[in-house]
Amino acid sequence: MQKRKVILSMLLCAILFTVNLSAQNTGNRHINGGGTAVEFGKKSTFVFNAVETPGGITGNLVYHLRTFNVRFQMDLDCMIIRGNRATMSGTVTSITGENIPSYIFPGSRASFTIEDNGNGGNRDRISDVVFGANCIDDLDTYIRVQGNISIKN
Numbered sequence: 001m002q003k004r005k006v007i008l009s010m011l012l013c014a015i016l017f018t019v020n021l022s023a024q025n026t027g028n029r030h031i032n033g034g035g036t037a038v039e040f041g042k043k044s045t046f047v048f049n050a051v052e053t054p055g056g057i058t059g060n061l062v063y064h065l066r067t068f069n070v071r072f073q074m075d076l077d078c079m080i081i082r083g084n085r086a087t088m089s090g091t092v093t094s095i096t097g098e099n100i101p102s103y104i105f106p107g108s109r110a111s112f113t114i115e116d117n118g119n120g121g122n123r124d125r126i127s128d129v130v131f132g133a134n135c136i137d138d139l140d141t142y143i144r145v146q147g148n149i150s151i152k153n
Contacts, residue, residue: 028052031059031079031086033114035147037126040067046126050079050088059088061112063129070097072104078111078135081153087113089135103131113139116151124149 034047044066050059059076076090089111095104104110111133117123124147127139 029079029081029153031081031088031114031149031151033116033124033126033145033147033149035124035145035149037143037145039065039143042066048076048088050076050086052079057088059090061088061090061129068097068099068101070095070100070104072096074110080135081151082138084116084151085113085138085141086116086151087111087135087138089133109134111135111137111139113137113141114149114151115141116149119148119150122146 029052030050032049036043036045044064046061046063048059048061050057057077057079059079061074061076062071064071072095073093074090075093076088078089080087089109092104092106092108092110094106108131110129110131112129113127115125117125122144124145125141126143126145126149127141128143130137130139133139
C-alpha cells in the first residue's frame, strides 16, 4: 500500500511538471513549487502548480500534513501575483486520512499564499492552507520551505 502511494505521488508530480513545462513554453503566467515544510514538529509535503490560460486559471495542489496524517488535493482556479508573492485558491477534490477536520471536505474552498525568494536553500515560504479564505487574501508566509517555489509573471 505504501509503495502504491509513493508511485501515485511520483506520477502526480510528473503530471504537474509536464503541465508547468507547457506553460513555460507558451509564455503564460504560472506558479509552481514543491517541497517539505516542518509543521507541528513533522515534515509536511506539498506540490502545486497554477497556470493562466485563455480559459482562466487551472492548477492543482497536493498537500500531506503528516502531523494529522491528512492528505488532500485541490483544483486551483484563481491566482493573484504580487511581485515575489502569489495567492492561489480552489476547491478540495479529495481527502484521505485519520484525523480529518470537519471543515475539510470535497467541495470546500481554501486559499494559500507563497513567497518566491530565489532558487536553493530554504528561502522560499508558504502560508497555511486556510479553509474559508479566498484568492484576494494575502496570507502570512511564515513557513520555511525546503524545496523550490517559482513565479513567472
